[in-house]
Amino acid sequence: MPKSTLDPGLTPTRLLIHGASGRMGQALLRLCAADDGGPCTVVAASARTVRQRVVDGVPYFASSELAGTPVFDAVIDFSLPEAFDAPLALALDRGAGFVSGTTGLSDAQRAALAAAALRIPVVWEANFSLGVAVLGDLVERASAALPGWDCDIVEAHHVHKQDAPSGTALALGAAAGQGGATPRYASLRAGDIVGEHTVQFAATGERIELVHRATNRDIFARGALHAARRLAGRDAGRYRLRDLL
Template sequence: MGGALLSLIEDDARFALAGALVSADSRRVGAPAGHHAGLRYDCDWAAVGPLDVVIDFSAPAALPALIEQCLARHAALVTGTTGFDATQEAWLAAAAAHIPVLQAANFSLGIAVLIRLVREAAAALHAWDLEILEAHHARKHDAPSGTALALGAAAAAARGTSLEAAAVYARQGQTGPRGPGSIGFAVIRGGDVVGEHSVQLFAAGERLELVHRATDRLIFARGALEAAYWLAGKPAGRYTLDALLAARAG
């Protein structure tokens, strides 16, 4: 994602790159950061110049330093990192009292629209069985994906419940019949799949499928850049891609 962002920023006059950070053990440390005026990948925030917004696609362990630096620099934060625990989510919420924060599990604008459609379908077809299937490349660490969880959370909220109460993450052995109101998840990992998400709703005699397939990682970088441009300069608070879409729609 870092490389995709750098390639797009090179040709986007809205942005000037202040720095490109990676972990201290990354093989990229010291390598050129694209073709950006001699900038190189670094692992030290001291190498980063003045900035308005930070785009983060890293790991949960990087969050404390990330928040500390954004607060110190009064910079907006756009983060696509997934796998945060409850404590880390609380840190993000606390940071949003001082800076604008936009957090999304997936920065595809198509996925943002899919979440809207899932919310509407889950509410309208309240009694239908609902299942979420996701597929990603073999190197992905977390399962289900953050996007699948976001889809499930949207569906659960639309039905007046929570994902914690409704989710079924595994089925094996003599499970008995499907529980009414549950939201099932199925996970596929293999090859170089960029990302596929299918939300399926079932009733007697019919099925509705809402599907998004990503074939190019650049879509996530493009969405993150749109979010960063829109978020910079906003008042402190929590923001969503849904709010960005609403602003675009006027």
């Protein structure tokens, strides 16, 4: 299909929300409906189980029915690994952008994502906070500028989060590694903390701390909407969120 000529600054981005019944899917739908996600319109939503065909004016499709969705500029996928393949295949078929925050992907799925980026614009992130995207850039630059300094990453989340270190902490560690540092990790699980990440660089007599605190989960949905708007109409390639700021 011909590449979209959408201008994300002028024209509402047409979105397909995949994983619409989940917490992130619901946040994406709510923000778009309230015009709190910038110039976007949800033309379709997809969920594992469809109990109602139209909800608040948005048509719903099961995963097996995705071929029947209307024209869209980008897919936003927050689902499960077993549901990941279908929206990626659809984005490829439609020549649309693909934005995903689905975690736990297999090696084969990661390879499929890399192959898709040769044909369509793709973003995959463990964390869609715009602040975290900037933090990753700062961490990479600091680690490159401070060779030999100790690098420690401390992350805190709510008591129900099971993985440790968090995916965001590992991504920040990868950014530090790009700059030459060897990060160490510490994890805290307490109360209802949405997410806090501190990257500390220390040497004899001084230290630098770079900190990001999330107090509302809507920031992740807003970041995904930002990515989808900026991704639609771009050339094929693998983009990071920080590339789209």
